[in-house]
Amino acid sequence: MATVSLSIPPRSQYVGVVRLAISSLARAAGLDEEAVDDLKIAVSEACTNAVESNEEAGSDDPISIEWTDEENLVRVEIGDRRQSVEPSEAGVDTQGFSTRLTMSLALLESLVDHFELSPREGGGMFTRLVLERSPSNAT
Amino acid sequence: MELGLDVRTVGSHSVVDVKGEIDVYTAPKLREKLIELVSQGSYDVVVNLEGVDFLDSTGLGVLVGALKRVKAHDGSLSLVCTQDKILKIFKITGLTKVFPIHGSVEEAAGGAA
Numbered sequence: 001m002a003t004v005s006l007s008i009p010p011r012s013q014y015v016g017v018v019r020l021a022i023s024s025l026a027r028a029a030g031l032d033e034e035a036v037d038d039l040k041i042a043v044s045e046a047c048t049n050a051v052e053s054n055e056e057a058g059s060d061d062p063i064s065i066e067w068t069d070e071e072n073l074v075r076v077e078i079g080d081r082r083q084s085v086e087p088s089e090a091g092v093d094t095q096g097f098s099t100r101l102t103m104s105l106a107l108l109e110s111l112v113d114h115f116e117l118s119p120r121e122g123g124g125m126f127t128r129l130v131l132e133r134s135p136s137n138a139t
Numbered sequence: 140m141e142l143g144l145d146v147r148t149v150g151s152h153s154v155v156d157v158k159g160e161i162d163v164y165t166a167p168k169l170r171e172k173l174i175e176l177v178s179q180g181s182y183d184v185v186v187n188l189e190g191v192d193f194l195d196s197t198g199l200g201v202l203v204g205a206l207k208r209v210k211a212h213d214g215s216l217s218l219v220c221t222q223d224k225i226l227k228i229f230k231i232t233g234l235t236k237v238f239p240i241h242g243s244v245e246e247a248a249g250g251a252a
Contacts, residue, residue, distance in 0.1 A: 012162075012163040012164040013164045015162055015163050015164060016160065016162060016164060019160075019162075019193070034224075037224045040193070041193075041195055041228065044162060044163075044193070044195045045195055045196055048162070048163040048195065048196065048197060051163060052163075095207060097203050097206075097207070097237070098203075098232065098233070099200075100196045100197060100199070100200035101196075103196040103199050103200070103232040103234075104195070104196035106231055106232050106233075107195070107196060107228065107231055107232065110231045111231070
Protein backbone atom coordinates (compact mmCIF):
# COMPACT_ATOMS: atom_id res chain seq x y z
CA MET A 1 0.00 0.00 0.00
CA ALA A 2 1.25 3.46 -0.88
CA THR A 3 -0.19 6.79 0.20
CA VAL A 4 0.51 10.19 -1.33
CA SER A 5 -0.88 13.41 0.17
CA LEU A 6 -1.28 16.73 -1.59
CA SER A 7 -2.65 20.03 -0.45
CA ILE A 8 -3.70 22.88 -2.73
CA PRO A 9 -4.97 26.42 -2.15
CA PRO A 10 -8.73 26.49 -2.86
CA ARG A 11 -8.33 28.16 -6.25
CA SER A 12 -9.18 27.02 -9.74
CA GLN A 13 -5.66 27.19 -11.20
CA TYR A 14 -4.49 24.36 -8.94
CA VAL A 15 -7.06 21.78 -10.08
CA GLY A 16 -4.95 21.02 -13.18
CA VAL A 17 -1.94 20.31 -10.99
CA VAL A 18 -3.94 17.69 -9.09
CA ARG A 19 -5.01 16.10 -12.39
CA LEU A 20 -1.37 15.82 -13.47
CA ALA A 21 -0.34 14.24 -10.17
CA ILE A 22 -3.25 11.80 -10.17
CA SER A 23 -2.66 10.70 -13.77
CA SER A 24 1.01 10.01 -13.03
CA LEU A 25 0.14 8.08 -9.87
CA ALA A 26 -2.59 6.12 -11.64
CA ARG A 27 -0.28 5.19 -14.52
CA ALA A 28 2.49 4.20 -12.14
CA ALA A 29 -0.05 2.05 -10.29
CA GLY A 30 -0.64 0.17 -13.53
CA LEU A 31 -4.16 1.37 -14.38
CA ASP A 32 -5.04 1.28 -18.06
CA GLU A 33 -5.53 4.51 -20.01
CA GLU A 34 -9.32 4.44 -19.81
CA ALA A 35 -9.20 4.03 -16.03
CA VAL A 36 -6.62 6.83 -15.81
CA ASP A 37 -8.94 9.14 -17.81
CA ASP A 38 -11.97 8.20 -15.70
CA LEU A 39 -10.14 8.85 -12.44
CA LYS A 40 -8.71 12.11 -13.78
CA ILE A 41 -12.18 13.44 -14.56
CA ALA A 42 -13.65 12.23 -11.25
CA VAL A 43 -10.83 13.84 -9.24
CA SER A 44 -11.15 17.04 -11.27
CA GLU A 45 -14.89 17.14 -10.54
CA ALA A 46 -14.36 16.54 -6.83
CA CYS A 47 -11.66 19.24 -6.65
CA THR A 48 -13.79 21.70 -8.65
CA ASN A 49 -16.70 21.14 -6.27
CA ALA A 50 -14.33 21.53 -3.32
CA VAL A 51 -12.90 24.81 -4.70
CA GLU A 52 -16.41 26.18 -5.27
CA SER A 53 -17.63 24.95 -1.87
CA ASN A 54 -14.76 26.63 -0.06
CA GLU A 55 -15.51 29.82 -1.97
CA GLU A 56 -19.18 29.63 -0.97
CA ALA A 57 -18.25 28.90 2.64
CA GLY A 58 -15.79 31.83 2.52
CA SER A 59 -12.96 29.50 3.51
CA ASP A 60 -9.38 29.90 2.36
CA ASP A 61 -8.39 26.58 3.96
CA PRO A 62 -6.41 24.30 1.69
CA ILE A 63 -8.04 21.38 -0.08
CA SER A 64 -6.48 18.05 0.79
CA ILE A 65 -6.06 15.21 -1.66
CA GLU A 66 -4.97 11.80 -0.48
CA TRP A 67 -4.14 9.02 -2.90
CA THR A 68 -3.97 5.42 -1.66
CA ASP A 69 -2.92 2.50 -3.78
CA GLU A 70 -3.97 -0.90 -2.45
CA GLU A 71 -3.81 -4.37 -3.88
CA ASN A 72 -7.35 -4.43 -5.27
CA LEU A 73 -8.20 -0.76 -5.58
CA VAL A 74 -7.05 2.82 -5.70
CA ARG A 75 -8.71 5.43 -3.51
CA VAL A 76 -8.65 9.22 -3.67
CA GLU A 77 -10.05 11.27 -0.81
CA ILE A 78 -10.64 15.00 -1.27
CA GLY A 79 -11.24 17.12 1.83
CA ASP A 80 -12.86 20.57 1.79
CA ARG A 81 -14.73 22.95 4.11
CA ARG A 82 -18.20 22.83 2.62
CA GLN A 83 -21.05 23.28 5.06
CA SER A 84 -23.66 20.86 3.78
CA VAL A 85 -23.82 17.47 2.14
CA GLU A 86 -26.76 18.40 -0.02
CA PRO A 87 -25.56 20.54 -2.90
CA SER A 88 -27.80 23.60 -2.98
CA GLU A 89 -27.61 24.20 -6.72
CA ALA A 90 -28.12 20.63 -7.88
CA GLY A 91 -31.09 20.05 -10.17
CA VAL A 92 -32.25 21.71 -13.34
CA ASP A 93 -32.47 25.38 -14.24
CA THR A 94 -35.61 27.23 -15.33
CA GLN A 95 -35.16 26.01 -18.91
CA GLY A 96 -34.82 22.38 -17.89
CA PHE A 97 -31.05 22.12 -18.35
CA SER A 98 -29.02 20.30 -15.69
CA THR A 99 -26.89 22.59 -13.56
CA ARG A 100 -23.13 22.15 -13.54
CA LEU A 101 -23.30 20.47 -10.15
CA THR A 102 -25.91 17.97 -11.34
CA MET A 103 -23.67 17.03 -14.27
CA SER A 104 -20.70 16.82 -11.93
CA LEU A 105 -22.51 14.40 -9.60
CA ALA A 106 -23.61 12.29 -12.57
CA LEU A 107 -19.96 12.04 -13.70
CA LEU A 108 -18.73 11.20 -10.19
CA GLU A 109 -21.33 8.48 -9.80
CA SER A 110 -20.63 7.01 -13.19
CA LEU A 111 -16.84 7.18 -13.58
CA VAL A 112 -15.68 5.48 -10.38
CA ASP A 113 -16.83 2.27 -8.72
CA HIS A 114 -17.60 3.97 -5.45
CA PHE A 115 -18.38 7.63 -4.72
CA GLU A 116 -19.24 8.89 -1.28
CA LEU A 117 -19.47 12.19 0.60
CA SER A 118 -18.93 12.09 4.34
CA PRO A 119 -18.51 14.69 7.09
CA ARG A 120 -14.99 15.76 8.02
CA GLU A 121 -13.95 16.31 11.58
CA GLY A 122 -13.79 20.02 12.36
CA GLY A 123 -16.24 20.93 9.56
CA GLY A 124 -16.29 20.25 5.85
CA MET A 125 -16.65 17.13 3.78
CA PHE A 126 -14.60 14.32 2.37
CA THR A 127 -15.30 13.10 -1.15
CA ARG A 128 -14.14 9.51 -1.41
CA LEU A 129 -13.53 7.96 -4.85
CA VAL A 130 -12.67 4.31 -5.27
CA LEU A 131 -11.67 2.58 -8.47
CA GLU A 132 -11.42 -1.17 -8.23
CA ARG A 133 -8.70 -2.86 -10.20
CA SER A 134 -10.18 -4.97 -12.94
CA PRO A 135 -8.31 -8.27 -13.59
CA SER A 136 -6.48 -6.57 -16.47
CA ASN A 137 -5.55 -3.66 -14.16
CA ALA A 138 -4.24 -5.86 -11.38
CA THR A 139 -0.55 -5.66 -10.71
CA MET B 140 -2.25 25.66 -18.71
CA GLU B 141 -3.38 27.45 -21.81
CA LEU B 142 -6.63 27.15 -23.71
CA GLY B 143 -6.33 27.82 -27.43
CA LEU B 144 -9.35 29.51 -29.02
CA ASP B 145 -9.36 30.28 -32.75
CA VAL B 146 -12.42 31.58 -34.51
CA ARG B 147 -13.04 31.19 -38.25
CA THR B 148 -16.02 31.39 -40.55
CA VAL B 149 -17.24 28.37 -42.50
CA GLY B 150 -20.26 29.16 -44.66
CA SER B 151 -22.80 30.86 -42.41
CA HIS B 152 -21.25 29.44 -39.24
CA SER B 153 -18.70 30.72 -36.77
CA VAL B 154 -16.36 27.90 -35.89
CA VAL B 155 -14.40 27.97 -32.62
CA ASP B 156 -11.43 25.59 -32.66
CA VAL B 157 -10.65 24.78 -29.04
CA LYS B 158 -7.27 23.36 -28.02
CA GLY B 159 -6.16 22.19 -24.59
CA GLU B 160 -7.96 21.43 -21.36
CA ILE B 161 -11.36 22.89 -20.49
CA ASP B 162 -11.71 22.95 -16.71
CA VAL B 163 -12.73 25.28 -13.89
CA TYR B 164 -9.69 27.47 -14.57
CA THR B 165 -9.89 27.75 -18.36
CA ALA B 166 -13.67 27.49 -18.93
CA PRO B 167 -14.25 31.23 -18.24
CA LYS B 168 -12.09 32.02 -21.32
CA LEU B 169 -14.30 29.84 -23.50
CA ARG B 170 -17.42 31.39 -21.97
CA GLU B 171 -16.16 34.92 -22.75
CA LYS B 172 -15.33 33.97 -26.33
CA LEU B 173 -18.76 32.45 -26.94
CA ILE B 174 -20.55 35.42 -25.33
CA GLU B 175 -18.48 37.75 -27.52
CA LEU B 176 -19.45 35.85 -30.67
CA VAL B 177 -23.16 35.98 -29.87
CA SER B 178 -22.99 39.65 -28.96
CA GLN B 179 -21.37 40.28 -32.37
CA GLY B 180 -24.31 38.60 -34.07
CA SER B 181 -22.96 35.07 -34.63
CA TYR B 182 -25.93 32.87 -33.80
CA ASP B 183 -24.90 29.71 -35.64
CA VAL B 184 -21.87 28.45 -33.82
CA VAL B 185 -19.79 25.30 -34.15
CA VAL B 186 -17.47 24.40 -31.27
CA ASN B 187 -14.72 22.10 -32.51
CA LEU B 188 -13.55 19.90 -29.62
CA GLU B 189 -11.14 17.76 -31.64
CA GLY B 190 -8.11 19.47 -30.07
CA VAL B 191 -9.46 19.17 -26.53
CA ASP B 192 -7.59 16.81 -24.19
CA PHE B 193 -9.81 17.25 -21.17
CA LEU B 194 -13.38 18.36 -20.52
CA ASP B 195 -15.37 18.32 -17.29
CA SER B 196 -18.65 19.72 -15.92
CA THR B 197 -17.42 23.32 -16.00
CA GLY B 198 -16.85 23.03 -19.77
CA LEU B 199 -20.24 21.39 -20.20
CA GLY B 200 -21.83 24.20 -18.21
CA VAL B 201 -20.27 26.78 -20.54
CA LEU B 202 -21.52 24.94 -23.64
CA VAL B 203 -25.05 24.71 -22.20
CA GLY B 204 -24.92 28.43 -21.38
CA ALA B 205 -23.88 29.22 -24.95
CA LEU B 206 -26.63 27.01 -26.34
CA LYS B 207 -29.20 29.01 -24.37
CA ARG B 208 -27.78 32.25 -25.76
CA VAL B 209 -27.90 31.19 -29.41
CA LYS B 210 -31.35 29.63 -28.96
CA ALA B 211 -32.61 33.01 -27.71
CA HIS B 212 -31.73 34.28 -31.22
CA ASP B 213 -33.13 31.20 -33.00
CA GLY B 214 -29.57 30.10 -33.62
CA SER B 215 -27.77 26.80 -33.27
CA LEU B 216 -24.79 25.42 -31.42
CA SER B 217 -23.27 22.21 -32.64
CA LEU B 218 -20.17 20.35 -31.62
CA VAL B 219 -17.45 18.48 -33.45
CA CYS B 220 -16.13 15.54 -31.48
CA THR B 221 -14.90 12.06 -32.38
CA GLN B 222 -12.79 11.30 -29.31
CA ASP B 223 -14.30 8.53 -27.21
CA LYS B 224 -13.07 9.94 -23.90
CA ILE B 225 -14.83 13.27 -24.57
CA LEU B 226 -17.98 11.72 -26.08
CA LYS B 227 -18.29 9.63 -22.93
CA ILE B 228 -18.74 12.82 -20.85
CA PHE B 229 -21.62 13.96 -23.07
CA LYS B 230 -23.25 10.52 -22.88
CA ILE B 231 -23.05 10.25 -19.08
CA THR B 232 -24.60 13.69 -18.60
CA GLY B 233 -27.33 13.15 -21.19
CA LEU B 234 -26.07 16.00 -23.36
CA THR B 235 -25.90 13.89 -26.52
CA LYS B 236 -29.65 14.59 -26.65
CA VAL B 237 -29.11 18.32 -26.27
CA PHE B 238 -26.25 19.03 -28.69
CA PRO B 239 -25.91 17.91 -32.30
CA ILE B 240 -22.49 16.21 -32.31
CA HIS B 241 -20.72 15.85 -35.65
CA GLY B 242 -17.67 14.03 -36.97
CA SER B 243 -16.20 17.03 -38.81
CA VAL B 244 -16.47 20.82 -39.00
CA GLU B 245 -17.70 20.57 -42.60
CA GLU B 246 -20.52 18.28 -41.52
CA ALA B 247 -21.43 20.52 -38.58
CA ALA B 248 -21.39 23.73 -40.61
CA GLY B 249 -23.21 22.19 -43.54
CA GLY B 250 -25.82 20.20 -41.68
CA ALA B 251 -27.15 22.72 -39.21
CA ALA B 252 -27.39 25.72 -41.55
